[in-house]
Amino acid sequence: MTTTLIRHGRIVTAVDDYHADLLLEDGKIAAIGRHLQVGPDVRVIDASGLIVFPGGVDVHTHLENTFGESTTCDDFESGTKSAAFGGTTTVIDFAFQNQNTSPLDAIARAQSKAAVGASIDYGFHVIVTHVDDAVLGDMRHAIRHEGVSSFKMFMAYPGTVMVDDAAIFRSMRMVGEHGGMIALHAENGTVIDLLIKEALAQGHTSPKYHALTRPSILEGEATHRGIKLAELAQAPVYFVHLSAKEALAHVIEARDAGIPVFAETCPHYLFFDESVYDSDDFSLAKYVMSPPLRSREAQDALWTALKTDDLQLVSTDHCPFCMKEGHMGKVRQKMHGKDVFSRIPNGAPGLETRMTVIYDGGVRTGRISINRFVELTATAPAKLFGLFPQKGTIAVGSDADVVLFDPQAEHVISAHTHHSHCDYSLFEGHHVHGKVRKVFSRGDLIVDGDQWHGTPGRGRFLRRGEVGGY
Amino acid sequence: MTTTLIRHGRIVTAVDDYHADLLLEDGKIAAIGRHLQVGPDVRVIDASGLIVFPGGVDVHTHLENTFGESTTCDDFESGTKSAAFGGTTTVIDFAFQNQNTSPLDAIARAQSKAAVGASIDYGFHVIVTHVDDAVLGDMRHAIRHEGVSSFKMFMAYPGTVMVDDAAIFRSMRMVGEHGGMIALHAENGTVIDLLIKEALAQGHTSPKYHALTRPSILEGEATHRGIKLAELAQAPVYFVHLSAKEALAHVIEARDAGIPVFAETCPHYLFFDESVYDSDDFSLAKYVMSPPLRSREAQDALWTALKTDDLQLVSTDHCPFCMKEGHMGKVRQKMHGKDVFSRIPNGAPGLETRMTVIYDGGVRTGRISINRFVELTATAPAKLFGLFPQKGTIAVGSDADVVLFDPQAEHVISAHTHHSHCDYSLFEGHHVHGKVRKVFSRGDLIVDGDQWHGTPGRGRFLRRGEVGGY
Amino acid sequence: MTTTLIRHGRIVTAVDDYHADLLLEDGKIAAIGRHLQVGPDVRVIDASGLIVFPGGVDVHTHLENTFGESTTCDDFESGTKSAAFGGTTTVIDFAFQNQNTSPLDAIARAQSKAAVGASIDYGFHVIVTHVDDAVLGDMRHAIRHEGVSSFKMFMAYPGTVMVDDAAIFRSMRMVGEHGGMIALHAENGTVIDLLIKEALAQGHTSPKYHALTRPSILEGEATHRGIKLAELAQAPVYFVHLSAKEALAHVIEARDAGIPVFAETCPHYLFFDESVYDSDDFSLAKYVMSPPLRSREAQDALWTALKTDDLQLVSTDHCPFCMKEGHMGKVRQKMHGKDVFSRIPNGAPGLETRMTVIYDGGVRTGRISINRFVELTATAPAKLFGLFPQKGTIAVGSDADVVLFDPQAEHVISAHTHHSHCDYSLFEGHHVHGKVRKVFSRGDLIVDGDQWHGTPGRGRFLRRGEVGGY
Amino acid sequence: MTTTLIRHGRIVTAVDDYHADLLLEDGKIAAIGRHLQVGPDVRVIDASGLIVFPGGVDVHTHLENTFGESTTCDDFESGTKSAAFGGTTTVIDFAFQNQNTSPLDAIARAQSKAAVGASIDYGFHVIVTHVDDAVLGDMRHAIRHEGVSSFKMFMAYPGTVMVDDAAIFRSMRMVGEHGGMIALHAENGTVIDLLIKEALAQGHTSPKYHALTRPSILEGEATHRGIKLAELAQAPVYFVHLSAKEALAHVIEARDAGIPVFAETCPHYLFFDESVYDSDDFSLAKYVMSPPLRSREAQDALWTALKTDDLQLVSTDHCPFCMKEGHMGKVRQKMHGKDVFSRIPNGAPGLETRMTVIYDGGVRTGRISINRFVELTATAPAKLFGLFPQKGTIAVGSDADVVLFDPQAEHVISAHTHHSHCDYSLFEGHHVHGKVRKVFSRGDLIVDGDQWHGTPGRGRFLRRGEVGGY
Ligand SMILES: [Zn+2]
Ligand SMILES: [Zn+2]
Ligand SMILES: [Zn+2]
Ligand SMILES: [Zn+2]
Ligand SMILES: [Zn+2]
């Protein structure tokens, strides 16, 4: 394993910001100092003018995930390569509990898929769709012995993945006692389901009805409910893809009271808003994700909350489906819902653009500090989900997951140049300042400019510790 | 200047927590690494079993400060020595604008006093008691050219230091434009003054009436007013010694809205409550500080707020007056108000105990994490008041202000063993876990166990940068 | 029909308070004046020293209602007599939709029962347990043509009466458009059901576990959810038996925002608290109602809310079951749950004591004004549920439902002297000031001291108009 | 004194709404009934198609009031005539304490002026500008013996009428103990004064700067402060002319908590907004009142608050100054500030239009119910300020102050037809539905269509009872 010295970089962590040399040895950060001396066998990289960030940690991705009849178009190989090019060196993906099977089976299945393809390190949340005593026992086992300490449950999608409040409450209470955490998709699925059926019955089939049938008040309601269940269970709770102002208000109120409530938002909620839905065109299918895009007012509130720590992290919910049916051999993608919006698979790509757009739209514009950028994209995710200090920071002893970032470099985002299999990018044509130049994963230089040096299978499964202790 | 290698310590910053060696060279942190190699001329200190913290930063101290007829019993010499023994290596004290003189004179006077006595580094806030165009010009000059970027104003003490809302507003607006910040003592002085006069008229002269005439609702009122003035002025605002639940609620509400409002609380509000005032005994004079101690409920809320970042730092408001008249030659101390509580000089010591009691009562009990401890006592104060990254963290290039702290060592706090001139400690007899073992200031080992190696005058004036940018 | 002149009474309405004579003619209030002149055929009653109130309106009673295997022990005959002796001259009871039958059938069945027994006027809410297009059509018909404009739905009791959020939302939206209103029993039934099963599995069978398995946070959650469903449906909503402070907070917040949210509380929540549950004794079964009694703090908040109009009315939720099995031939009463708390029928009597205890505990103590007393017990219920101005006030043209109340008379409440079939009173032994002396229903003197002049069947079904227009 | 029978009217009070005949005898309401029989000497008026309202009560008028160098253009004669034509039969005006004189002198002076000119009944609030022990004693005397139970204090206008927080607090505490109440003009005068001076120094002299120098945040601040002072004093408090959303929010929060806080708003805040200030024209002087007009959003919030009882009444703050200098001999009117906005006397007319515009813009549009209209304009003012039941309702025994109102009649508001001396109306050209047809004051028909039958001096001073007991 090559030892590397990164010279003269500007090292930025969630709290610090200084110039120093950085020594990567045996896959770890070995030393940080002014003018470190190294031998001739050490690879020396000049990082003058570059920022040295800890590699990004994205805790919400869907690689090779199947929802209903559709499977996301990125597998672990393309997805983790795409992540790496975007400066993300760790993902937490999902292991899906098929009805009436064990969460442990789900973990095993997910691991076998990822082991083949992943070029960066990864962990899993289990999506729990059925709860009984045996399942709860297996969840406890997963926390204690399998390094899987978080579980996602759905308050939406009745008939497929939605579980009832009692199942959520039981799970929260159990995992809360054992150092785990429940992540919730919070939307009132029962009412949404009615609204969808009514829309279809009225002949409203175009993609914009996806948004119109998922009003923000129903995300707010479910978020409040999730918080109250967690409060009763005396357990922490995590809200994925928070988008609605109403939901945010409940999170803020709970956090003010010292209740351990956490939430992420996603780049698309920070840069796009519901005004895009103003057409019946099928091209809007690219904006069909759940929750849908919200108001400008909500967008502003999300940015404020990122600053004030009312939101703790930015994840992608990378859940890509191609717009063109058959692209790269993928079928039942967005066009699956051509005639009826409810069959459009929900989700959008984002893994490769997260770091860049948050830097450009957050740090450069002054909305968040550069330290907060690192906290939101790397440190907080690692701390909250039991990966710290192995991941998420630049400190002696941590994994040498390091990104060299050029804050001056300008480029235009495009699906033509990204590494995801997805045939579109929400940020197509966005001109941004800041570019990932080099990426190290455990000391290996896997991205070097446009060159890819990663290999499928080099990524390792991360056994995570207790969550929610952030 | 001796180069020092601190081996095998557990280095803790506001975000990180790892084991490494730490090299202090030329007064700076030069390197951090596993197994750093050094030459024979380097002093090597084994920190096994010890925590390596950044030196504490206390932004609210009153050394050689005169209020009315009384002067605090610690001068810069005793005060900074006391600070150092408590693990604090930077203080921000006060320069007092005498009525109708320039803030610049105040700074010069304060500097000349501190230059003689201080053994650790220091900065100043100017206490502004009169505002006109010339004063505003001088304040701007102080920010831009003198390294003094914060100014304290009083909403209490009419007839002496209280200024009116317009003066506060004008000052906020001006300093906000130039990277400065107003710190407020927020109590409604006019009403308190009435309550005091009424109490005295009724023959209520004992110390407990100090507390009874300063109800928490009046701190809440003034805090709200201060926030609104800041909001109108579009400037940041800082509240010193926040103690009341009502005041905290306003700070929380403002921060939720993204308004740049900051506040400190003090150790005495975190460990004592108003129940101590339940007697007419003069010994209660030691608890005569402003604001007074509050309810248990308020205390709990303060701890929660420290955790949730609704309070950003813990300062001491070290404002010591001896209980025994003539102790160490100090006169007009607490006994000055023997016959009438309103003449008791307000304040209590705390500089030496801050780090220890917050560690013991906060970290050890699980109320706050060890990273948050560092943030509250060193990093946030440094960032908020323009001292970062020179002070407040352990990172390459920062000043080598470092504390070796033994988390296992137990000891009993006492005025008999502290280094302040004050003849009492609020924490007298408190048994705590955790003890400062060694303290470095710019690489100099100034505290080594019970040994004092600091010298008066070695401390340097800190020219501070922009504030409020935290 | 006898014409009656009530002389020299103190007439109190929701707004007025004056002395005058009151003429009741043809079942209506015909005139109010100083020194009204009447002929010799007019019955003249001297009301000197008495208060003349409008007859009480109780919109939440359960007469001859069957829940599971148990039927309330008061039928329309005993129940309405009991009401009249307590100063209540109008009740709104429930018509129960058996699964998959029409609400219209429910109304017809309820009417046929009441027609035989009722001695005062009555209306119905339909309890809707199943919603589909046909049911919605029948609900609309009920509002428009049957004088039934309110419908109760349960967020608790899964497997029997609970409906899902979509059913509630659809119903709200439809009735909101047609001048009707949904009344909600707001508790999160799914989680409560789990808690009950767990309690039983742990061998916790005594009545106090009824309370322990229905935490107030779950009433708060459901109340919030109900409000949000109503907001989305743009319809008014009414919360029955609000008891929890958390629930009240949500109602207050919604009302502050101008959202048409209404709520009642019940006398038992105003006079008793959870401290009664501190035993495993079966005698606590008399306190088994849903929601259970709450904290003292909640009780205080309810009283404040009655004053500030955050709660709009006081109803009884009169739902009596005897403690002694077989009393008056009633079976499957409270003893039904002797071995397992979950089989205790939920509910308590209260119809006869409502006016007296609210007067004594509210008006006499100064918690609410005497006008507010009338508003809470008569005017607001009548206005909110479409009975005004026929019922709920003393004004020319209104029904001559009038109570002569002696505010000085003291008495002790007891099941031995009340007229309900129930063998206990929650207020047994309470010494109160204020007693109903005479009660007129549509001009008929049905209660005269201890004498009963009412007759079963004289009560009339009230076709109600639009609701929620208060 | 003529006895009058009003036949077939629709009588509307704060709670009732019914058709009946109304007998006015000896200046009182003697009887209400269906088909009242009267002798031939009784004047019978047919009110078919008309609404019979209680006469309006306006608790905020400035007749013959002098502020600085300017005196309002309506004296008691023109002002009360104008009131009567608008359906208002009671006013509470102001008695002004000249610096260092007794409030009792102020009352005597005001009484002597009103006694000559008033044609309707009137009371006074004392404007207290200086507080000491003697003044407090006289205030107590005024409550107990002079029928003056409310006192207005200013948080604005430093150097003239502003008093400090201690003076307000002392006054609140004293009057609160004796059944009185402090009314506050809540704006932060110190900061406003600075903003005015700065605006003038920058050459901003046109009327719109009146609005720009009185930002709503400063009304919010002062309102919060006033509430906290009242809370500490355990006394009720009343806010005059509440206009800002921020101020309203504080009132709502206090009322939710059960604190006795009351507030009025004025018609101009309900119908106009700050958009009128968008010019440098001097004609904007007619909109120069304090506080100035606010945002549309604030306007909506005020309407909602009128509905939800967060605001309790609508008063006019009738404070008229002519636009044309010398009109009707009045000088130093609006033109006084032609060259500098700060010299424009603050205020606008409104007494004659209050009832009509609130009916038209509130009741007819469905924003408030017709009962609420009566409550806001007559009943609540009377109750809150100790005039009930003599004034403010239609009930047997109350003063026969009655308005016959034609809800169908349409007319256009104009200064050409109003009875105030003021040469403009804010509502000039507004086309409204609803017109006052006849007005009775204590049984005297003083307004009959366009005919004026009132006489100066017939109005009586009203000795008011306890306030705040609403
Ligand atoms: Zn989701
Ligand atoms: Zn997802
Ligand atoms: Zn202070
Ligand atoms: Zn201080
Ligand atoms: Zn119920």
Ligand SMILES: [Zn+2]
């Ligand atoms: Zn019920």
Ligand SMILES: [Zn+2]
């Ligand atoms: Zn005013």
Ligand SMILES: [Zn+2]
């Ligand atoms: Zn005024």
